[in-house]
Amino acid sequence: MSAQERVAERRERVLAAAFDRFGTKGYPATTIDLLCADAKISTRAFYQCFDGxxxxxxxxxxxxxxxxxxxxxxxxxxxxxxxxxxxxxxxxxxxxxxxxxxxxxxxxxxxxxxxxxxxxxxxxxxxxxxxxxxxxxxxxxxxxxxxxxxxxxxxxxxxxxxxxxxxxxxxxxxxxxxxxxxxxxxxxxxxxx
Structure with missing residues (x-):
């Protein structure tokens, strides 16, 4: 995969994790660390995809x-x-x-x-x-x-x-x-x- 494809794939994993977390646990209970753990990416990789x-x-x-x-x-x-x-x-x-x-x-x-x-x-x-x-x-x-x-x-x-x-x-x-x-x-x- 190219670097751009890797970022896009990580972004999709974060979105899937966020959909589940925000939809079940709620926005206030969902931290960036939890999203990263669910998406199986690092915090650095998260910030390559999203500002917060x-x-x-x-x-x-x-x-x-x-x-x-x-x-x-x-x-x-x-x-x-x-x-x-x-x-x-x-x-x-x-x-x-x-x-x-x-x-x-x-x-x-x-x-x-x-x-x-x-x-x-x-x-x-x-x-x-x-x-x-x-x-x-x-x-x-x-x-x-x-x-x-x-x-x-x-x-x-x-x-x-x-x-x-x-x-x-x-x-x-x-x-x-x-x-x-x-x-x-x-x-x-x-x-x-």
Whole structure:
């Protein structure tokens, strides 16, 4: 392997270790030393790949978000044209992607918040990206007088984020079908008939 290939391979090992650690033990409990031990690399090798823990969390988070957005867009492309069809397709694709591997949900909805200020711009960019997609669908398929579609979408996203967080970390946990039906109800209740 070339030096560049070795760095890329180490980077992938760190990302895999971080996905598991952040998704099971949490961001605060995950040190660089633990990531290095799990990835079987030295601290020096770690810093050839990443500037620190925030950079690793950012990379893991962005990978999750990118795949989630791709799943949602694919589901929307295949959905019917009614608001109910679009809501169901988009929500189900997103929620199922997140809860199929609870580590995704924990990283995207809990741990990225725990990282605080360094990742706040990325989290807000992600929320706004999903909100823009939803606001565009609302403008295309419903008429809502006097309400900013983007702000409504942000509020609905917040509700879904809390449902997912409770669904994977609550006690008792919410059953998948209940989670999906509740999220769908919230979205459809916000849209005019």
């Amino acid at each position: 823990r925030e950079a690793v969390l950012s990379a893991v988070y962005n990978g999750i978000v990118s795949e989630a957005m791709s799943n949602v867009r694919g589901a929307l492309d295949e959905a019917g044209d009614t608001p109910r069809d679009l809501v169901r397709a988009g929500l189900y694709a997103y929620i199922r992607y997140m809860i199929t591997d609870e580590r995704r949900a924990r990283i995207a909805h809990v741990e990225v918040r725990r990282a605080g200020d360094p990742l706040l711009p990325e989290r807000l960019r992600t929320v706004n990206e999903f909100a823009a997609l939803m606001a565009g669908l609302m403008r295309d398929h419903t008429v809502i007088e006097g309400i900013d579609h983007h702000n409504l979408a942000i509020g609905l996203i917040g509700a879904v984020q809390e449902l997912i967080t409770t669904g994977v970390q609550g006690d008792p946990r919410c059953a998948e079908e209940d989670l999906l039906k509740t999220a769908e109800y919230i979205f459809l209740a916000a849209l005019p008939n």
